[in-house]
Amino acid sequence: MTELLSVKGLTRHFGGIAAVVNLQFRVKEREIFGIIGPNGAGKTTAFSMIAGSLLPTAGSIRFRGREIAGWPSQRVVHLGICRTHQVPRPFTGMTVYENVEVGMRFGGRRTPPRGEVADEIERILEFTGLSGWGASSAGSLPTGNRKRLELARALATDPVVLLCDEICGGLNPTETADILSLLRRLRDSGITILYIEHDMRAVMRTCDRIMVLNYGQKLAEGTPEEIQDDEGVIEAYLGRRSWMGRAEQLEEPP
Amino acid sequence: MSAAPASRATSRTAYAVAALALLAFLAVPWVGISNNAIRLLLTTFLWVTTSLAWNLLGGVTGQVSFGFAVFYGLGAYTAGLSINGGITPYAAIPAGGAVAAFGSLLIGLPTFRLRGPYFAIATIGVNEAVRIVMSNLDITGGASGVRLLQAGRFSQAEHYYAALGVASLAFLVSWRVMHSPFGLALRAIREDQDAAADVGVHPFRLKLAVHALAACLTGVAGGVFAHYTAYIHPDGVFSFSTSTSILLMPVIGGLGTLSGPVIGAAVYSIVQEEMVVHFPQFHLLLYGALLILIMLFEPGGLAGLWRRLARRLRGGGP
Amino acid sequence: MGLDDLLNLFVAAILLAGIYTAMSIGMTVIYGVMKMVNLAHAGFMMLGAYFALEMSQRLPIDPLITSVLAAPVFFLLGIATHRGMVRFVPVADEPTLPSLLLLFGLWLVLQNFGYAVWGADDRSIFTPLTMATFRFGGIVVPVIRLIVFGIALLSLVALHLSLQHTWFGRSVRALTQNREAGQLAGIDTGRTAMLAFGLGIAFTGLAGALLANLYSFTPDFGGSFMLRSFVITVLGGLESFSGVAIGAVIVALIETFSILVVPANYQHAISFILLVVVLLVLPGGIEGLLQRWRRLR
Ligand SMILES: Nc1ncnc2c1ncn2[C@@H]1O[C@H](COP(=O)(O)OP(=O)(O)O)[C@@H](O)[C@H]1O
Numbered sequence: 010m011t012e013l014l015s016v017k018g019l020t021r022h023f024g025g026i027a028a029v030v031n032l033q034f035r036v037k038e039r040e041i042f043g044i045i046g047p048n049g050a051g052k053t054t055a056f057s058m059i060a061g062s063l064l065p066t067a068g069s070i071r072f073r074g075r076e077i078a079g080w081p082s083q084r085v086v087h088l089g090i091c092r093t094h095q096v097p098r099p100f101t102g103m104t105v106y107e108n109v110e111v112g113m114r115f116g117g118r119r120t121p122p123r124g125e126v127a128d129e130i131e132r133i134l135e136f137t138g139l140s141g142w143g144a145s146s147a148g149s150l151p152t153g154n155r156k157r158l159e160l161a162r163a164l165a166t167d168p169v170v171l172l173c174d175e176i177c178g179g180l181n182p183t184e185t186a187d188i189l190s191l192l193r194r195l196r197d198s199g200i201t202i203l204y205i206e207h208d209m210r211a212v213m214r215t216c217d218r219i220m221v222l223n224y225g226q227k228l229a230e231g232t233p234e235e236i237q238d239d240e241g242v243i244e245a246y247l248g249r250r251s252w253m254g255r256a257e258q259l260e261e262p263p
Numbered sequence: 264m265s266a267a268p269a270s271r272a273t274s275r276t277a278y279a280v281a282a283l284a285l286l287a288f289l290a291v292p293w294v295g296i297s298n299n300a301i302r303l304l305l306t307t308f309l310w311v312t313t314s315l316a317w318n319l320l321g322g323v324t325g326q327v328s329f330g331f332a333v334f335y336g337l338g339a340y341t342a343g344l345s346i347n348g349g350i351t352p353y354a355a356i357p358a359g360g361a362v363a364a365f366g367s368l369l370i371g372l373p374t375f376r377l378r379g380p381y382f383a384i385a386t387i388g389v390n391e392a393v394r395i396v397m398s399n400l401d402i403t404g405g406a407s408g409v410r411l412l413q414a415g416r417f418s419q420a421e422h423y424y425a426a427l428g429v430a431s432l433a434f435l436v437s438w439r440v441m442h443s444p445f446g447l448a449l450r451a452i453r454e455d456q457d458a459a460a461d462v463g464v465h466p467f468r469l470k471l472a473v474h475a476l477a478a479c480l481t482g483v484a485g486g487v488f489a490h491y492t493a494y495i496h497p498d499g500v501f502s503f504s505t506s507t508s509i510l511l512m513p514v515i516g517g518l519g520t521l522s523g524p525v526i527g528a529a530v531y532s533i534v535q536e537e538m539v540v541h542f543p544q545f546h547l548l549l550y551g552a553l554l555i556l557i558m559l560f561e562p563g564g565l566a567g568l569w570r571r572l573a574r575r576l577r578g579g580g581p
Numbered sequence: 582m583g584l585d586d587l588l589n590l591f592v593a594a595i596l597l598a599g600i601y602t603a604m605s606i607g608m609t610v611i612y613g614v615m616k617m618v619n620l621a622h623a624g625f626m627m628l629g630a631y632f633a634l635e636m637s638q639r640l641p642i643d644p645l646i647t648s649v650l651a652a653p654v655f656f657l658l659g660i661a662t663h664r665g666m667v668r669f670v671p672v673a674d675e676p677t678l679p680s681l682l683l684l685f686g687l688w689l690v691l692q693n694f695g696y697a698v699w700g701a702d703d704r705s706i707f708t709p710l711t712m713a714t715f716r717f718g719g720i721v722v723p724v725i726r727l728i729v730f731g732i733a734l735l736s737l738v739a740l741h742l743s744l745q746h747t748w749f750g751r752s753v754r755a756l757t758q759n760r761e762a763g764q765l766a767g768i769d770t771g772r773t774a775m776l777a778f779g780l781g782i783a784f785t786g787l788a789g790a791l792l793a794n795l796y797s798f799t800p801d802f803g804g805s806f807m808l809r810s811f812v813i814t815v816l817g818g819l820e821s822f823s824g825v826a827i828g829a830v831i832v833a834l835i836e837t838f839s840i841l842v843v844p845a846n847y848q849h850a851i852s853f854i855l856l857v858v859v860l861l862v863l864p865g866g867i868e869g870l871l872q873r874w875r876r877l878r
């Protein structure tokens with residue numbers, strides 16, 4: 010597998026706070042790359058910089074060898090990197106269908122021929138489990154469907170790399186399992202996924218490789234098994250029983 | 264999409280209504296209506312134009328501007344001075360639109376770096392600065408204004424048709440924009456500019472584009488106005504109160520819709536006609552009060568109120 | 582142009598800065614607590630001016646003293662405005678368009694109410710002090726400007742004390758710094774917002790009344806002062822009370838000294854151009870600029 014995205018020395022300060030510090034990692038094509046860490050570890054901030062929503066204070070982001078750090082989001086999207094938002098941000102005054110249509114028409118990579126836009130949108134709605142909701146106002150969606158809409162809208166831009174920010178946060182186990190199987194299918198269809206998650210079980214089951222962030226810095230990186238056994242990770246979270254507690258339930262059958 | 268057939272039916276009704284209205288307005292000069300009524304209709308058409316234009320930026324895209332008098336004034340002056348220079352109105356008035364659109368780029372390039380409310384406040388500064396500069400230039404005739412030399416060439420009916428044509432153009436353009444991917448992106452920008460950029464929309468570029476389009480329509484309306492009144496001065500066309508009027512009509516009529524700005528402009532023109540004679544200041548008092556009420560109780564404006572009433576009368580829910 | 586002239590201009594600018602501070606504080610308090618840009622600022626300043634006029638015609642007391650009465654009266658007016666309409670528009674972390682348009686509507690109403698009651702004529706207030714001057718070496722200071730400066734300063738001291746030593750002051754400061762944290766800490770946001778709006782309008786009305794002693798006015802009065810207030814507020818960093826004073830000094834200096842370089846006809850354009858330039862170049866105010874400098878080093 011070839012390297013798709015490589016991040017080096019990525020740093021971001023907010024006033025006096027260093028949210029992300031000298032971050033370095035590489036993502037290969039067609040993998041699900043998990044990013045975990047406690048609240049405030051800098052995961053969302055790292056995503057925002059990759060997606061172009063936030064200017065890095067320093068560092069380099071290369072996509073297929075091309076330097077994209079500091080590019081505005083629309084340009085990054087047109088290259089094929091698209092993000093979802095941790096707190097969903099649907100266009101509330103528009104229908105679900107129209108939300109997805111924005112992504113499809115302005116993703117800038119492949120707008121289907123005139124007659125096929127509606128079919129394509131319908132296909133994406135169905136894939137994300139939103140078929141039947143097309144005509145509803147996006148503002149009226151319940152949380153679970155808002156998360157699905159985030160995914161649908163991002164998929165409509167035809168991404169090469171999809172950045173999913175806690176896309177299962179606040180969902181029940183069935184919904185979570187649903188979304189996770191979607192992510193795996195997307196990976197199998199050739200999309201590379203960066204996946205921020207709080208729920209350790211979900212991450213361990215789904216990701217090919219995992220990076221652990223803490224206080225803006227990389228603590229560990231490896232396969233789920235390696236991460237589970239990593240002394241540094243366990244040590245760092247010794248005081249966080251509940252967090253590891255969830256990790257220990259891994260062996261439980263779903 | 265399941266909603267499609269219903270919306271197609273309503274849009275067919277809308278076409279029919281629009282076509283009938285256009286025919287009726289075309290016939291007006293032939294059926295012996297008083298000159299005064301024609302003048303009122305003509306003014307209404309000009310306000311309908313500015314109102315629809317402002318709505319593209321303020322209503323559809325969500326960027327409130329207090330500075331549209333700049334474009335109205337640029338259009339009026341470009342057309343007026345060109346006509347005085349011997350150019351036919353058929354070229355002079357569109358030239359007004361072009362100059363206004365160019366002006367909108369100069370204003371938009373810096374100010375669209377600002378977010379919604381800050382953009383709005385910056386446009387107050389832009390409008391006043393432009394007015395003061397224009398009042399001091401020789402070419403605009405300074406504070407004493409400019410008289411158009413060959414204004415007699417159009418009959419009143421011709422002026423009327425010019426205004427009707429411009430309003431129809433604005434309506435058509437608005438309709439096209441609202442039913443196009445361009446309009447879809449503009450609405451996305453209104454809802455959440457950053458989220459729109461995160462799926463590939465270029466907010467800055469599209470805002471510049473719709474600003475230019477709106478400025479062009481406003482400038483053309485200004486040009487028709489200049490040719491009609493045959494006298495323009497900076498404290499009139501460039502004034503902050505002109506900007507205020509242009510903003511009030513679509514907001515009160517109903518933002519982001521096609522009918523709202525038209526209703527707002529019609530109501531405004533009639534109210535102004537009735538009140539300006541007797542109580543020169545009261546129409547703005549009334550409009551200010553309406554603006555307050557609408558912001559508090561009915562953000563959809565008069566059009567929204569109308570829809571709500573119609574629904575209640577039909578016996579539906581709230 | 583001699584040294585004396587420059588010194589005179591400088592003193593004039595400082596005196597102007599005093600009243601500018603009082604005028605802008607009203608906008609800053611409201612922005613800080615409610616994140617609303619008060620577009621009705623101009624309307625309340627205009628009312629303040631006519632309040633001073635009415636008082637000077639009715640009471641046999643010096644109009645400068647009766648101007649001070651504007652503060653309590655406009656405090657109540659502000660509270661009534663908040664109860665009656667402002668509290669109904671949603672508050673966010675950023676100014677919203679509905680609040681902006683609501684307050685703009687209120688400005689229109691106040692302005693045209695002014696036309697209806699007082700007509701469009703230019704008004705001004707004359708007192709025995711209007712022409713008096715005070716000499717200090719080569720520096721000539723109009724007495725009335727000195728007094729206005731003094732009143733403005735006193736009102737600011739009073740504000741400072743009340744913000745430092747009352748529960749209301751603590752609530753205002755807490756909400757200004759961090760709305761969410763303030764709410765979590767159990768601050769009564771509704772009540773604080775109401776009092777803050779009252780306080781903001783009190784300063785606005787007072788500033789209008791004081792300015793009426795210096796300039797002539799019509800119901801259009803206040804528009805350019807409102808934009809100046811906005812420039813000053815932005816320069817001060819939008820929600821910093823001491824920043825306002827610095828912003829006011831800067832704006833007053835620029836306006837006063839611009840007489841030397843800008844033709845008289847364009848004088849009026851300065852505050853508007855300043856507004857656009859400040860918004861574009863210094864959105865973080867002076868503080869933001871200093872931070873940028875510090876980071877560059
Ligand atoms: N816009 C912002 N302004 C100031 N601080 C921020 C901002 N966004 C994030 N932070 C801070 O940066 C740190 C990392 O936040 P974030 O990336 O959201 O963490 P995570 O997604 O891992 O929970 C936190 O301390 C947070 O408070």
Ligand SMILES: [Mg+2]
Nearest residue numbers: 052053054095
């Ligand atoms: Mg996060």
